Amino acid sequence: MSVLTAILLGLAMGTVFGLALEKSRVFEPGVILGQMQLRNFTMLKIFLTAVVTGLLVLAVLNGLDLTRLFPKPALYGADLIGGALLGVGIALAGACPGTVAAQIGAGYRDAWYTLAGGLLGAVAFSYAEPVLNPLLLSGGPGRITLANVTGAPFWVLALGFASLLVAGLVALERWRPWRGELGAAADGLLPLPAPYPVVNAVAAE
Numbered sequence: 001m002s003v004l005t006a007i008l009l010g011l012a013m014g015t016v017f018g019l020a021l022e023k024s025r026v027f028e029p030g031v032i033l034g035q036m037q038l039r040n041f042t043m044l045k046i047f048l049t050a051v052v053t054g055l056l057v058l059a060v061l062n063g064l065d066l067t068r069l070f071p072k073p074a075l076y077g078a079d080l081i082g083g084a085l086l087g088v089g090i091a092l093a094g095a096c097p098g099t100v101a102a103q104i105g106a107g108y109r110d111a112w113y114t115l116a117g118g119l120l121g122a123v124a125f126s127y128a129e130p131v132l133n134p135l136l137l138s139g140g141p142g143r144i145t146l147a148n149v150t151g152a153p154f155w156v157l158a159l160g161f162a163s164l165l166v167a168g169l170v171a172l173e174r175w176r177p178w179r180g181e182l183g184a185a186a187d188g189l190l191p192l193p194a195p196y197p198v199v200n201a202v203a204a205e
Contacts, residue, residue: 018102020046025182027102029094034181036091041176048165055162063155075140082136093117 001009021027026046034040061067090096093114095103100118103111125132147154 017098018105021099021102022106027095027099027106029103029108031182032090032094032096032099036087040181041172042178042181045169045172045178048169052162052165052169055158055165059155059158059162062158063153069145069154071143071145073140073142074144075137077136077139079140 024042024046025031026043031040031042035043058067058069062069086096093100095111095114097118100111100114104115145154146152146157150157
């Protein structure tokens with residue numbers, strides 16, 4: 001794959017992802033905070049759907065020997081501490097690295113501060129990484145996957161896990177329908193607020 005093809009493919013995938021975020025309203029700070037507080041499960045449904053889609057695509061590509069997998073090693077410090085910091089940041093900012101760009105596109109001015117904070121944090125970590133390496137980037141089982149543990153082909157495990165996630169999504173949707181969480185009239189474009197009622201002066205008298 002050429003560099004130009006990779007760039008065009010990335011832009012196309014980013015466009016589809018951005019459209020999905022906007023239509024689902026999962027980029028809204030209220031929806032994100034509602035998920036962190038376990039009051040709104042729209043964000044979980046969208047992200048689990050993305051996981052299912054990724055599993056199906058990877059199962060086909062890997063099953064046909066069209067791609068190889070390079071799993072990252074499991075590191076206790078990086079995964080636990082980094083995950084906790086990310087969760088706290090999402091709860092405080094009402095945004096995550098994947099949704100801040102959509103918030104900027106939708107006109108949320110405070111999202112620019114979230115983006116700037118993320119960039120500054122990345123720069124700060126690059127300078128602090130030598131000191132943090134012994135704490136965060138050491139200790140863990142390394143590259144361990146279910147395929148290695150069970151000896152089963154990845155595509156079989158991926159299809160099985162995707163089926164379990166689909167069943168879980170169906171159950172979650174029946175328990176908390178998305179129209180009940182976003183509103184009965186929501187179709188990707190939330191309705192405008194109703195105008196203030198006009199009071200008839202004669203009737204009021």
